[in-house]
Amino acid sequence: xxxxxxxxxxxxxxxxxxxxxxxxxxxxxxxxxxxxxxxxxxxxxxxxxxxxxxxxxxxxxxxxxxxxxxxxxxxxxxxxxxxxxxxxxxxxxxxxxxxxxxxxxxxxxxxxxxxxxxxxxxxxxxxxxxxxxxxxxxxxxxxxxxxxxxxxxxxxxxxxxxxxxxxxxxxxxxxxxxxxxxxxxxxxxxxxxxxxxxxxxxxxxxxxxxxxxxxxxxxxxxxxxxxxxxxxxxxxxxxxxxxxxxxxxxxx
Ligand SMILES: [Zn+2]
Numbered sequence: 001x002x003x004x005x006x007x008x009x010x011x012x013x014x015x016x017x018x019x020x021x022x023x024x025x026x027x028x029x030x031x032x033x034x035x036x037x038x039x040x041x042x043x044x045x046x047x048x049x050x051x052x053x054x055x056x057x058x059x060x061x062x063x064x065x066x067x068x069x070x071x072x073x074x075x076x077x078x079x080x081x082x083x084x085x086x087x088x089x090x091x092x093x094x095x096x097x098x099x100x101x102x103x104x105x106x107x108x109x110x111x112x113x114x115x116x117x118x119x120x121x122x123x124x125x126x127x128x129x130x131x132x133x134x135x136x137x138x139x140x141x142x143x144x145x146x147x148x149x150x151x152x153x154x155x156x157x158x159x160x161x162x163x164x165x166x167x168x169x170x171x172x173x174x175x176x177x178x179x180x181x182x183x184x185x186x187x188x189x190x191x192x193x194x195x196x197x198x199x200x201x202x203x204x205x206x207x208x209x210x211x212x213x214x215x216x217x218x219x220x221x222x223x224x225x226x227x228x229x230x231x232x233x234x235x236x237x238x239x240x241x242x243x244x245x246x247x248x249x250x251x252x
Contacts (some may be wrong), residue, residue: 048090
């Protein structure tokens with residue numbers, strides 16, 4: 001059973017806090033499916049509508065804009081994964097780089113982001129918070145991670161970072177070398193979290209078909225698993241890899 005903090009009894013409420021629609025599925029989808037099947041109540045809090053994302057080839061953006069399309073994809077995927085509550089925090093997607101306006105995550109006052117996350121956490125009352133570890137280089141992921149860790153610390157709620165294990169990233173890099181030797185990621189050195197630093201790893205292979213189905217509900221986005229050989233995709237999708245960050249006294 002994913003992860004049961006010492007002394008908290010059965011885990012009932014898990015809140016995933018992310019920056020963009022698709023982070024909950026591309027990142028934490030197996031965890032959400034696992035939690036649903038295990039009887040936990042889950043919530044997804046998403047800080048933006050992913051307005052700055054790229055659009056998958058062949059996808060037409062409706063008049064309402066990419067943000068509204070991605071919000072609807074988020075809600076559909078979350079419902080498919082049994083998520084009980086979806087909330088958006090109304091910041092704007094900062095994009096990977098460049099100038100960020102005051103309404104974006106990168107342009108907003110960090111205290112304002114923390115307040116918004118705290119309000120969402122207060123409203124749901126989770127036993128555990130989960131967020132992406134931000135190691136993929138997207139600034140919004142790191143900003144949401146920092147806010148979530150701070151709020152978990154303030155409220156005494158354990159926080160788990162969803163990680164990309166180094167062993168899986170090595171498989172991915174070996175594959176990328178064969179298909180795209182110019183990929184900038186290959187020049188960044190060792191990628192991912194060293195496997196020995198992971199605190200919580202659990203198998204999720206039984207949820208693989210549902211995970212793929214949820215991934216495909218984000219039709220406007222190309223998932224990072226698209227086109228990967230099965231053994232490489234499985235390294236990411238058939239287990240969840242987490243690092244527990246705080247508060248230490250509550251973590252198993
Ligand atoms: Zn994202």
